[in-house]
Amino acid sequence: MATQEQQSPSALELFFRRTLQEIYWSELHLRDVLETMAERAGTEELKSAFHTHRLETNDHVSRLEKIFHQKNMGAQPVFCLGMQGLFDEGWQVIDETEAGSAHRDAALIVAAQKVEHYEIATYGSLRTLAKTLGCEAAVGLFEQTLAEEKKTDGILTELAEKGINAAAGIEPLAEEKSPPPDTGSIGTESESTANAMKEAVDGLDAGAGSADASEGVEASAPGSADALLFDDDGKPKGKRGNARKKN
Ligand SMILES: [Fe+2]
Ligand SMILES: [Fe+2]
Numbered sequence: 001m002a003t004q005e006q007q008s009p010s011a012l013e014l015f016f017r018r019t020l021q022e023i024y025w026s027e028l029h030l031r032d033v034l035e036t037m038a039e040r041a042g043t044e045e046l047k048s049a050f051h052t053h054r055l056e057t058n059d060h061v062s063r064l065e066k067i068f069h070q071k072n073m074g075a076q077p078v079f080c081l082g083m084q085g086l087f088d089e090g091w092q093v094i095d096e097t098e099a100g101s102a103h104r105d106a107a108l109i110v111a112a113q114k115v116e117h118y119e120i121a122t123y124g125s126l127r128t129l130a131k132t133l134g135c136e137a138a139v140g141l142f143e144q145t146l147a148e149e150k151k152t153d154g155i156l157t158e159l160a161e162k163g164i165n166a167a168a169g170i171e172p173l174a175e176e177k178s179p180p181p182d183t184g185s186i187g188t189e190s191e192s193t194a195n196a197m198k199e200a201v202d203g204l205d206a207g208a209g210s211a212d213a214s215e216g217v218e219a220s221a222p223g224s225a226d227a228l229l230f231d232d233d234g235k236p237k238g239k240r241g242n243a244r245k246k247n
Contacts, residue, residue: 012240016129017071018078023122025077026062031057033087041108042100045159049207050112053152060148062140070137086115098174100126102167123149210240 009017031054038050068075090111097104127142 010133012129013079013133015048016126016135016182017073019071019075019122019126019129020064020067020081021078022023022080023119023126023153024061024068024082025081026122027057027060027064028077030054033115034188036094036152037112038091038126040094040099040104042102042105043159043164046164049159051150056148056152060145063145067135067138067141070237071125071135074247081120083115086111087112101174102171102188103174104162105164106160106168109160110241113156116156117148119210120146120153158247 034050034054034057038047038054041047041050065075090108093104093107093111097107123142123146127139127146130136130138130142
């Protein structure tokens with residue numbers, strides 16, 4: 001009997017592969033996003049939670065590369081519109097909150113939990129699809145990552161409940177920040193955030209993947225990650241600006 005790999009791929013198989021590529025794009029960028037969030041968080045516990053999950057995210061990238069290898073696919077990231085929207089929300093939190101405030105930490109937790117929930121939905125669905133498609137070797141790898149995403153979500157809830165939200169609740173309203181000018185030479189938080197992120201992804205050739213892209217997996221080079229995240233002025237692209245054309 002012909003195996004799944006020998007037949008022409010079904011529409012579901014192609015959808016599975018596309019979802020795999022999109023979460024790969026997301027995980028590659030999440031390593032840098034988590035680093036930026038750790039830098040911008042105020043409390044040591046929250047910084048540490050972001051750092052720890054950044055390390056786990058390296059493993060998430062490696063597991064996805066193993067799955068690409070199992071399926072004889074190159075490790076090819078594909079832009080993920082949903083995750084880009086969540087990244088945008090994270091930058092908005094940093095732009096609109098005072099550095100060092102409990103308010104910022106509470107809002108960063110919300111932004112991070114939205115990302116974790118997106119990942120939980122994606123990995124849960126990929127696991128189910130893998131079972132349906134007979135990719136048994138991938139199921140366990142998805143489950144390992146899924147468990148780490150759920151654990152992180154729980155840790156963030158714990159940090160919020162343990163004191164960050166309460167501290168934010170009694171924090172006086174900070175001095176009103178002037179809205180950032182559209183033009184001019186005054187540096188804004190938005191610019192510095194964008195620059196920090198840009199530096200973080202500089203050199204991340206979106207197809208390069210992790211250093212772990214070994215095992216014979218051919219790392220692809222579909223173009224610069226910057227081009228996906230930033231416009232020509234170096235500012236993060238908005239949700240609409242990244243809308244993918246529907247074929
Ligand atoms: Fe992840
Ligand atoms: Fe995660």
